[in-house]
Amino acid sequence: MKNVVLLVVLLFFAFGQNNAQEVNKKNWTLLHERTADWCPFCGTWGWDMKTRIFEKFRDKNVIFMAVHHSGGLANTTSSEFGSNFTGQGQPIFYEDGVDVNVTSNSITQKIEETQWVVDFKETQETIAGVGINAILSESTNTLKVDAKVEFFNT
Secondary structure (H helix, E strand, C coil): CHHHHHHHHHHHHHHHHHHHCCCCCCCCEEEEEEEECCCCHHHCHHHHHHHHHHHHCCCCCEEEEEEEEECCCCCHHHHHHHCCCCCCCCCEEEECCEECCCCCCCHHHHHHHHHHHHHHHHHCCCCEEEEEEEEEECCCCEEEEEEEEEECCC
16 A cells, blocks of 8 residues: 555656646856946946847847846845856846956947857757746745756767
8 A cells, every 4th residue: 555655646746747847958048237226337338238138139048137236126135146246346247157248339249249159059959958937926925936957868
C-alpha cells in the first residue's frame, strides 16, 4: 500500500511540474536601466535610449526592465537588485549585466552593438531554459512564482 501511495504522489508531482510552465528554448538578452526619479538625464537622453530599445527589440528575444535604485520609486527589492550592478550615476544601461557605456552621443551606435549581440544569440544553441508562471495578488500584496528549469543536450 505504501508503494501505491508513493507512486501516486510521485506521478501527481511529476504531472503537475510538467504542465505548470512551458520551458522556452530561445536565448534571451536582458537589458536593464539603472535609473532614479530624480535623475535629470533619465528623462532626456536616457528616455531616448529606452524608447529606441522598445522600438528596436519589440519582437526579439529581449527582456527590458528599469531598476529604480534610489529615489521615490525605489523599494527594498529594486535597491538590492540595483546594488548588484556597478557604476556611478544614472542612467546606466546594461546588457546581460555589463554596462554598455552609452552616452547621449552614442545611442545609435550602442543600439547597433546590442542588435549584433541579440542576433548572434539567436544562432547559438540553448543550454538551459526556464519556464515561469507568476501570479500577482493585489488583495494580499503577494507574488506567487512557480518555475521550472530544463537543461538541453548540447
